[in-house]
Amino acid sequence: MANEQFDAVDVIATKRDRGRLSDAQIDWVIDAYTRGAVADEQMASLAMAILLNGMDRAEIARWTGAMIASGERMDFSGLSRPTADKHSTGGVGDKITLPLAPLVAACGVAVPQLSGRGLGHTGGTLDKLEAIPGWRAALSNDEMMAQLEDVGAVICQAGSGLAPADRKLYALRDVTATVEAIPLIASSIMSKKIAEGTGALVLDVKVGSGAFMKDLERATELARTMVALGTDAGVRTVALLTDMSTPLGLTAGNALEVRESVEVLAGGGPADVVELTLALAREMLEAARVPGTATIDPADALADGRAMDTWRRMIAAQGGDPDAPLPYARHTEQVLAPADGVLVGLDALAVGVAAWRLGAGRARKEDVVQAGAGVQLHAKPGARVRAGELLMTLHTDTPERFDRAREALADAVTIAPEGSRPAGTAIVLDRIVAV
Numbered sequence: 001m002a003n004e005q006f007d008a009v010d011v012i013a014t015k016r017d018r019g020r021l022s023d024a025q026i027d028w029v030i031d032a033y034t035r036g037a038v039a040d041e042q043m044a045s046l047a048m049a050i051l052l053n054g055m056d057r058a059e060i061a062r063w064t065g066a067m068i069a070s071g072e073r074m075d076f077s078g079l080s081r082p083t084a085d086k087h088s089t090g091g092v093g094d095k096i097t098l099p100l101a102p103l104v105a106a107c108g109v110a111v112p113q114l115s116g117r118g119l120g121h122t123g124g125t126l127d128k129l130e131a132i133p134g135w136r137a138a139l140s141n142d143e144m145m146a147q148l149e150d151v152g153a154v155i156c157q158a159g160s161g162l163a164p165a166d167r168k169l170y171a172l173r174d175v176t177a178t179v180e181a182i183p184l185i186a187s188s189i190m191s192k193k194i195a196e197g198t199g200a201l202v203l204d205v206k207v208g209s210g211a212f213m214k215d216l217e218r219a220t221e222l223a224r225t226m227v228a229l230g231t232d233a234g235v236r237t238v239a240l241l242t243d244m245s246t247p248l249g250l251t252a253g254n255a256l257e258v259r260e261s262v263e264v265l266a267g268g269g270p271a272d273v274v275e276l277t278l279a280l281a282r283e284m285l286e287a288a289r290v291p292g293t294a295t296i297d298p299a300d301a302l303a304d305g306r307a308m309d310t311w312r313r314m315i316a317a318q319g320g321d322p323d324a325p326l327p328y329a330r331h332t333e334q335v336l337a338p339a340d341g342v343l344v345g346l347d348a349l350a351v352g353v354a355a356w357r358l359g360a361g362r363a364r365k366e367d368v369v370q371a372g373a374g375v376q377l378h379a380k381p382g383a384r385v386r387a388g389e390l391l392m393t394l395h396t397d398t399p400e401r402f403d404r405a406r407e408a409l410a411d412a413v414t415i416a417p418e419g420s421r422p423a424g425t426a427i428v429l430d431r432i433v434a435v
């Protein structure tokens with residue numbers, strides 16, 4: 001480590017001993033790790049020290065800034081309309097980006113939605129859209145800017161130039177049991193979103209069994225941390241804490257979720273998906289501060305077909321055929337209700353794992369997903385059911401996967417005697433704004 005400004009061991013020791021890292025230490029260690037001058041095992045040790053001992057607001061802000069500085073920044077200031085983006089921390093059946101981006105664009109705000117692929121039980125937006133014949137996720141910056149100006153919405157993969165330090169650190173956290181560190185989660189998400197250059201950002205922080213954050217207290221801490229980071233960086237940022245104890249909508253799986261999203265854009269679809277889509281749309285319009293936004297109701301754009309028109313143009317602009325039939329899995333199996341009563345519980349994590357095991361998700365980044373695989377729900381909590389009635393349909397191209405999917409669902413359903421009511425939870429649990 002000749003000619004280096006700091007020694008990695010000293011930086012690790014500072015955080016190990018519960019000290020605070022200086023701005024210069026943070027700038028150096030992120031840059032040196034990106035360059036390869038700090039080894040993986042040293043950064044793994046520092047990440048564990050951060051997990052155990054935390055960081056203060058100024059440290060997290062500087063860490064995030066250093067990760068942004070490791071790559072390029074996008075600039076949307078040349079667009080003719082303001083920009084707003086949404087980020088979800090991921091859940092089961094969370095197809096909200098699909099109807100949301102064209103809906104907000106139909107209301108006058110450009111939506112540059114840089115999205116990712118699924119890993120484990122949470123689905124990836126790009127995987128879902130790739131179920132549409134011809135649609136492509138990879139766009140150049142010029143293509144993205146032209147589509148934002150013309151259509152108003154783009155959903156595509158992030159270029160490799162945005163926050164390259166995050167990509168390297170993310171992979172390391174995954175294999176060193178440091179994914180859960182809130183300073184590292186917050187800086188990972190926000191470095192990419194701030195580098196992306198959006199003027200306003202709405203965060204959908206999921207809480208519950210199907211979410212990364214299982215309890216409200218930690219989810220609230222994460223939301224507050226990210227709102228502070230965005231605000232400090234000059235991005236108008238707000239977070240909604242939303243329930244993920246039950247899957248969103250009636251589908252979990254790629255083509256299945258696209259079908260449901262199109263139903264929402266057509267003015268139908270499940271009530272919970274519509275409610276959350278509209279709640280996030282209203283937040284994005286308010287955060288983007290469009291003149292006259294107070295008089296714009298996104299529900300009108302769903303009802304009158306403007307959101308659907310924008311969806312069709314957005315899909316076509318990226319090579320997709322909005323009229324093409326979506327793929328269906330070759331094999332299906334039914335899951336039946338075990339008893340009479342009221343469905344009071346439907347565990348989101350179990351449904352997500354079942355969809356993953358059916359082929360809708362990946363165990364490793366290089367795995368291929370099945371476009372038609374997943375779980376279709378025929379009842380949600382609150383419904384009265386009869387023994388033998390259809391609760392779910394499992395979809396896959398590889399029927400040998402059914403047994404493992406059924407194992408995941410063994411305790412997913414809770415049926416209580418007639419007259420029982422599910423422990424009702426609102427979809428939006430809290431709203432976090434800058435303080």
